[in-house]
Amino acid sequence: MPNTVPITVNVNGRSHSANVEPRTLLVHFLRETLNLTGTKIGCDTSQCGACVVRMNGVTVKACTAFAVQVDGADITTIEGVAQDGNLSAVQEAFWNNHGLQCGYCTAGMIMSVTEIIERNPNPSAEEVRAGLEGNMCRCTGYNNIVKAALAAAAARQGG
């Protein structure tokens, strides 16, 4: 039996306790232990952003944190973004603006765009692109993602 460490993590408002091997990455804990498979593994080199989740309110790459490091933290994954079955403004804007094609990057994109417009409620297209430097998309060419981000910002402003 390999050594394990007990952790308790609040994920999408629910507390989860588990014994994890220290080497368990956060993304593996979310996908394999909690079955929250909305968070994707893309490059596994900290570059692509498919695994971005929010930890204590800021985006992190879930492939670049050990589960033991998030003991006691609040994590939000894509499964926790819609409330009571209602899409968030960002999700709605991705839907309306066709901000995805294959969808593999979308969970990470939505987490990052949510942070971008929380920090900067009225971003320029350039600021959105800078904020998405760590999220790669191989389908859309990014234009519709940027459009979606700007639409989400406008919607949040009541525009």
Place this chain on the structure above:
Amino acid sequence: MYPANFEYLKASSIADAVRLLSENPGAKLLAGGHSLIPLMRFRLARPEVLIDIGGVDGLRGVTVSGDTINIGALTTHATIAASADVQRANGLLAEAASGIGDPAVRNRGTIGGNLAHADPASDWATVLTALGATISVQGPSGSRSVAAGDFIEDAFAPALAEDELITTVSVPVLAANQRAEYAKMSHPASFYAVVGGAVVVTMDGNRCTAASVAVGGLTPRPVKAASVEQALSGTTLTMDSIADATSRLGDDISAAGVDVIGDVFASADFRARIAPVEVKHALLHAIDLAHH
């Protein structure tokens, strides 16, 4: 990818971290993990013991006291970039921090972890060398200070004993007549610096009275470009005088007496050619002849 397994220990204080390091030879410290975890995923590093210092108090945050900015080792790049105190006291620190990796990386990666990784192209190593920063480290027999320019002894070999950890990075506040800039060529996917040049110039009107120039990504430790500094000092900074000064960087690389790094990202020849361009770019920013 799954890293090799390891024993996980959690340090409760700086002293506890030093004790755990002493008791576990070969152990690695885990801060934000943004240098170490990628290496472990590829099994380029397989430490048997990791000591998590993420919960240690007193290693986070920025304070400005007199002429010095003190940055705790666990302070994230994002915190440094967003700090109004840092922006006021030394804009180059904020600018360099905001250019590291991407937003999610900056939210977790720490200045101490970045330095301890001792990557030859580390943005922090290059910038802190030009700024004349000091790195404080703590070991079993107390603390000591290392000049930033001496901190990387060889590629991925920091000037740290096995039982020492970085506690604070101390950086001078820029004077009103000093301008400091950094320019780099980054890898387009990871945004890791390939080659970067950092400059601090002290100005009397348009005349440069003193210059500090450092280049990272060329050699195992940042090169302090004495010939370029000398050519800039006492000179009115123009396009031409800057181009003349930066053309001397080759002399400083030769003087360093080590081969220029070449790898899959950039050959040695390319790095040697791009380095003066980055230094020139930084200097042109410093005198407002270029824009970000």
